[in-house]
Amino acid sequence: MVSRNCSLRFPWRKVPRPMDLQSYLTEVNTLVDRALDRWLPGQKLKPGIIHQAMRYSVFAGGKRLRPVLTIAASESVGGTQGKALPAACALELVHTYSLIHDDLPAMDDDDFRRGRPSSHKVYGEAVAILAGDALLTYAFELLVRESLNLGSDAGLVSSQVQELAQAAGTAGMIGGQVLDLEAEGRKVDLAGLEEIHHRKTGALLKAAVRLGAIAAGAGWEELTDLTAYAEALGLAFQIKDDLLDVEGDSAKLGKPVGSDAAKDKSTYPSIIGLEQSKLMLAEQTETALKLAGHFGDKGRILAELALFVRDREF
């Protein structure tokens, strides 16, 4: 059984948490980092600069939330960690490419990412654009090649390629980014806000869960439950983000609170109020826990992840 009031932590932050989730996250992070290091082109391979730029952003201290979801979802339906690893890595490459392109001067114009200079500050804009392009391209290559190497069925792999492309494309992540650009400097309503988040971050989180489940050969009913779980988790994640910007501790967050309000950005608290936002977070967490519960003990990590998302302080 899952302890509902425990304080969880990811290994890269110092917050008390029960040993088992931490061990799991450490194990998965190590597994994913080793696989990415093995599968990405070596940085001495010609032309070296592009492979260095790809690795610079991939190994930049990311939380690996998407790979963790992929592998946990695979295990929830009886799959192995190994067989879900190509999809887990592909998801992380797509996420990383999106961050490189988001940081470009023409987009969010961010000079720093996770405390380090962003790709275009280190390698210049041209190489940063190409490094993003290359990571997106390589995500599909890695997914197919390594999945087939591990003996996955070509039909399942084809489904994974389609899911990944849909989630990353204009119906998903890219579409969300465009809606976000369009929303700049004007108020959106709750439906508008949900659509942005649903596409911009929700689609890839959902794909992370679904690709893991597909790798493990999940049945239709299992896939439906896991999809609903991922949707609830993605929504909870975003509401919590907005709440932390109002009520968080800037020392723990590692960034000042109140930045959304300062930028006049539409958030859950600014649209539906603080109390209603908290209620919504509780509801979405409840939904995610209930769905994780369908998988019994195998769904325990998914449940703990939902609690982590609710209780995190950063």
Add this chain to the structure above:
Amino acid sequence: MVSRNCSLRFPWRKVPRPMDLQSYLTEVNTLVDRALDRWLPGQKLKPGIIHQAMRYSVFAGGKRLRPVLTIAASESVGGTQGKALPAACALELVHTYSLIHDDLPAMDDDDFRRGRPSSHKVYGEAVAILAGDALLTYAFELLVRESLNLGSDAGLVSSQVQELAQAAGTAGMIGGQVLDLEAEGRKVDLAGLEEIHHRKTGALLKAAVRLGAIAAGAGWEELTDLTAYAEALGLAFQIKDDLLDVEGDSAKLGKPVGSDAAKDKSTYPSIIGLEQSKLMLAEQTETALKLAGHFGDKGRILAELALFVRDREF
């Protein structure tokens, strides 16, 4: 039999050519344009701006050389045009995305493409970057979904995804673009020049031919011949490009001659001389014709395309 001294033409330029190649090109262009129009997201689909930007560049009067090669290669081994159509369209989307990103201010900074304002001049840099990303992403989605819809084997489709990603990635097109950036303002030798072209344009032309052949279920020997054909054709294409910049007619070319020399750019004539370049063009054409000949009457279009590349005046 192929007439070796005929003057061929693509339907978008006014040079005399025998009717059959022109009919073929018109037919394939119509087929590809209709498929792209049917398969790309509608421009009213939300968010409209990104779908409009994708279509603006896809329907910008491109020559569709890659789709023509895909379909001709498929037919050379007894395949249908229809079954190669998803791969043909995917190749064109990847080609189009590369042009949008190449034109960006941080890259080649070109305000015009095919006589029209380039994507970032019309939609702004942010949307142009995202439109490129979206076309690359959608290429994989379209390739898999439409190939499976047409009853292609998932194993073959997986191979096609891998081939396309490799050709478009750092071992191919993106790698060539990086080498080209690195070569700016300095002389390269023949080996250096060949590596740039081999990756920057050759890899995608080769993938165009191979994906068509794979769609048609080509055997190992056929695939080997077609790969060698594509390599010869790609090299001939580039040598001819460089020759036209020295000896071409600027009225027919639609751009001034001598621009390579003015930019101090390394070209075949500048490295090995004009006569040697012409000899090399003749040799590569000979090789391509010989390989096309292995496919008898079914290889006739491939042979005519090799002659077109040699004899074109634009």
